[in-house]
Amino acid sequence: xxxxxxxxxxxxxxxxxxxxxxxxxxxxxxxxxxxxxxxxxxxxxxxxxxxxxxxxxxxxxxxxxxxxxxxxxxxxxxxxxxxxxxxxxxxxxxxxxxxxxxxxxxxxxxxxxxxxxxxxxxxxxxxxxxxxxxxxxxxxxxxxxxxxxxxxxxxxxxxxxxxxxxxxxxxxxxxxxxxxxxxxxxxxxxxxxxxxxxxxxxxxxxxxxxxxxxxxxxxxxxxxxxxxxxxxxxxxxxxxxxxxxxxxxxxxxxx
Amino acid sequence: xxxxxxxxxxxxxxxxxxxxxxxxxxxxxxxxxxxxxxxxxxxxxxxxxxxxxxxxxxxxxxxxxxxxxxxxxxxxxxxxxxxxxxxxxxxxxxxxxxxxxxxxxxxxxxxxxxxxxxxxxxxxxxxxxxxxxxxxxxxxxxxxxxxxxxxxxxxxxxxxxxxxxxxxxxxxxxxxxxxxxxxxxxxxxxxxxxxxxxxxxxxxxxxxxxxxxxxxxxxxxxxxxxxxxxxxxxxxxxxxxxxxxxxxxxxxxxxxxxxxxxxxxxxxxxxxxxxxxxxxxxxxxxxxxxxxxxxxxxxxxxxxxxxxxxxxxxxxxxxxxxxxxxxxxxxxxxxxxxxxxxxxxxxxxxxxxxxxxxxxxxxxxxxxxxxxxxxxxxxxxxxxxxxxxxxxxxxxxxxxxxxxxxxxxxxxxxxxxxxxxxxxxxxxxxxxxxxxxxxxxxxxxxxxxxxxxxxxxxxxxxxxxxxxxxxxxxxxxxxxxxxxxxxxxxxxxxxxxxxx
Numbered sequence: 162x163x164x165x166x167x168x169x170x171x172x173x174x175x176x177x178x179x180x181x182x183x184x185x186x187x188x189x190x191x192x193x194x195x196x197x198x199x200x201x202x203x204x205x206x207x208x209x210x211x212x213x214x215x216x217x218x219x220x221x222x223x224x225x226x227x228x229x230x231x232x233x234x235x236x237x238x239x240x241x242x243x244x245x246x247x248x249x250x251x252x253x254x255x256x257x258x259x260x261x262x263x264x265x266x267x268x269x270x271x272x273x274x275x276x277x278x279x280x281x282x283x284x285x286x287x288x289x290x291x292x293x294x295x296x297x298x299x300x301x302x303x304x305x306x307x308x309x310x311x312x313x314x315x316x317x318x319x320x321x322x323x324x325x326x327x328x329x330x331x332x333x334x335x336x337x338x339x340x341x342x343x344x345x346x347x348x349x350x351x352x353x354x355x356x357x358x359x360x361x362x363x364x365x366x367x368x369x370x371x372x373x374x375x376x377x378x379x380x381x382x383x384x385x386x387x388x389x390x391x392x393x394x395x396x397x398x399x400x401x402x403x404x405x406x407x408x409x410x411x412x413x414x415x416x
Numbered sequence: 417x418x419x420x421x422x423x424x425x426x427x428x429x430x431x432x433x434x435x436x437x438x439x440x441x442x443x444x445x446x447x448x449x450x451x452x453x454x455x456x457x458x459x460x461x462x463x464x465x466x467x468x469x470x471x472x473x474x475x476x477x478x479x480x481x482x483x484x485x486x487x488x489x490x491x492x493x494x495x496x497x498x499x500x501x502x503x504x505x506x507x508x509x510x511x512x513x514x515x516x517x518x519x520x521x522x523x524x525x526x527x528x529x530x531x532x533x534x535x536x537x538x539x540x541x542x543x544x545x546x547x548x549x550x551x552x553x554x555x556x557x558x559x560x561x562x563x564x565x566x567x568x569x570x571x572x573x574x575x576x577x578x579x580x581x582x583x584x585x586x587x588x589x590x591x592x593x594x595x596x597x598x599x600x601x602x603x604x605x606x607x608x609x610x611x612x613x614x615x616x617x618x619x620x621x622x623x624x625x626x627x628x629x630x631x632x633x634x635x636x637x638x639x640x641x642x643x644x645x646x647x648x649x650x651x652x653x654x655x656x657x658x659x660x661x662x663x664x665x666x667x668x669x670x671x672x673x674x675x676x677x678x679x680x681x682x683x684x685x686x687x688x689x690x691x692x693x694x695x696x697x698x699x700x701x702x703x704x705x706x707x708x709x710x711x712x713x714x715x716x717x718x719x720x721x722x723x724x725x726x727x728x729x730x731x732x733x734x735x736x737x738x739x740x741x742x743x744x745x746x747x748x749x750x751x752x753x754x755x756x757x758x759x760x761x762x763x764x765x766x767x768x769x770x771x772x773x774x775x776x777x778x779x780x781x782x783x784x785x786x787x788x789x790x791x792x793x794x795x796x797x798x799x800x801x802x803x804x805x806x807x808x809x810x811x812x813x814x815x816x817x818x819x820x821x822x823x824x825x826x827x828x829x830x831x832x833x834x835x836x837x838x839x840x841x842x843x844x845x846x847x848x849x850x851x852x853x854x855x856x857x858x859x860x861x862x863x864x865x866x867x868x869x870x871x872x873x874x875x876x877x878x879x880x881x882x883x884x885x886x887x888x889x890x891x892x893x894x895x896x897x898x899x900x901x902x903x904x905x906x907x908x909x910x911x912x913x914x915x916x
């Protein structure tokens with residue numbers, strides 16, 4: 162099984178997000194970036210399947226600006242065999258939509274004959290959660306979304322467990338398929354220094370977006386990005402009766 | 417069983433509390449004193465009950481017997497308290513976050529506790545010069561968060577940041593994990609407001625609010641590391657540093673201590689101005705973290721030593737380039753056998769969790785004898801080996817972690833806490849513990865001094881190290897500090913039975 166894994170370069174989860182003064186988006190210059198944590202989980206699962214000899218080759222994919230090659234190097238250090246960077250400019254990257262990513266993935270899959278595409282269930286920057294289902298639609302493949310466990314299902318199938326409200330949902334999907342990884346699927350490994358060194362020698366192919374023939378004209382327009390309203394400071398009350406009086410005054414309890 | 421343990425622990429752990437009798441020149445707190453305090457602090461400024469968290473230190477090693485906690489809200493109220501106590505010969509112990517490790521911030525006998533918790537109103541920050549002026553009761557982490565809004569941060573960081581207060585940090589000259597980059601607090605302190613324990617409760621504004629002022633004796637620095645002996649710090653003026661935009665962490669596996677020193681040397685020359693931490697953990701503490709806290713090492717293959725190196729800078733590309741070149745060189749020179757470079761803040765957090773949880777992990781063994789000594793690097797790890805051999809089977813573990821970049825080792829020796837029944841208590845617990853203690857002390861401190869080290873690198877003297885405080889210090893220096901103490905505190909009421 163040859164697996165394509167999508168990895169996105171996002172603002173690190175620990176960074177405090179700031180909105181640009183002109184409200185056109187969030188500040189991304191000069192802030193720490195890392196691989197989208199859910200993509201890390203998807204990658205780890207693919208590498209694990211390769212270690213279990215279920216997968217034969219793991220190829221990392223990223224669509225983004227010049228620095229996306231950094232997350233691809235990390236992916237190579239964490240066990241991917243090759244990497245593909247579909248290049249856009251930073252300005253174009255800021256306006257990319259899930260549909261564009263799904264289209265680019267579709268082109269790569271159709272060109273290089275993959276058996277599965279593993280993606281994070283969402284990227285922590287736009288939280289769209291759309292790429293995996295859109296890609297499954299475009300390829301007309303079955304999808305296994307929000308996976309928390311992946312096993313060999315026998316006779317050309319995979320058995321995937323999904324966390325759903327109130328329990329677990331176990332499904333069998335026919336290969337080829339699209340999978341999106343949930344938080345508890347695994348715990349990603351670290352990129353060790355010897356592997357980082359080895360990763361420098363692994364092939365990283367760069368493809369300009371125009372070579373794929375995809376139209377990345379935005380279909381949506383961002384009108385304004387604003388900070389969430391600032392939480393009002395609380396106050397202290399002396400005792401229970403003062404608290405009750407305050408609650409009555411605000412109309413939270415009946416007078 | 418549980419309630420008998422603290423009783424046998426006190427004489428074991430707090431030599432000074434046992435050795436130092438109460439000074440009968442001090443008055444005992446009377447009802448009239450309490451009324452006087454309530455008079456000028458208000459009823460909510462005086463606490464008589466439920467004060468055990470103020471009379472016990474956080475490690476549980478030290479327990480005092482004070483019966484009164486005062487909460488002044490301003491410098492003037494501190495002045496009124498100290499004037500009153502000075503006139504009435506009442507002993508006082510100033511207390512910040514009570515996170516010290518040498519029993520310096522809790523009463524020994526019946527000293528009144530002067531809590532700084534409510535002195536946290538004034539805060540001013542000049543974001544051009546990076547100069548901070550604030551009340552002494554602000555919690556370190558709170559200040560750091562306030563500075564973050566201006567793109568700055570506090571120039572030091574320590575495990576207790578969520579509880580410790582800036583006044584206490586100054587009074588103890590706190591060290592921590594950024595010292596290698598930003599220097600000690602001496603490099604940052606500009607001024608303090610202090611109240612002296614004299615009959616006027618004199619308020620002094622020492623130093624200034626500007627960066628350069630070379631016009632007097634550097635009096636604010638007398639209070640840096642003074643452990644509450646000279647006066648009570650109520651306000652602090654100091655410099656903050658620009659908050660780094662890029663922080664890189666890497667964990668390295670090293671085979672020998674000599675190679676650790678080589679790695680340090682290389683880190684200083686290659687990472688240069690962005691190097692912000694160089695922390696050291698040996699395999700014994702790694703094992704302890706795994707067994708006691710379930711924290712697994714980051715590196716795949718176990719190595720005798722692990723090093724956590726961190727860079728802080730303003731440009732990710734620049735820092736990464738330096739870090740990568742440094743790591744390449746380490747590998748090619750075979751100074752390290754394994755290593756992990758954090759790819760995200762989550763990776764970095766896991767690495768730091770190991771280092772920061774080390775003090776907690778050792779406490780789970782039962783009894784822990786913590787040490788905070790600094791040594792020239794050629795003796796740094798030799799101490800661990802010497803103590804391992806000396807303690808033998810009496811110790812459960814001999815572990816070492818610390819700030820290698822500052823020559824500061826936190827050697828911890830632990831022994832098991834056994835749950836035997838009462839009759840067996842003295843035989844099964846007390847004797848092995850006493851044997852261990854006699855094996856360790858004063859041998860360890862004498863060894864450190866003989867090898868050119870300091871018996872307290874950053875934790876201070878307090879009660880814990882008072883019996884050894886003359887080690888490595890000339891008697892003239894001890895005499896000078898006593899004379900100084902006398903000038904500031906003529907009645908000796910401030911933080912007695914400790915340090916000086």
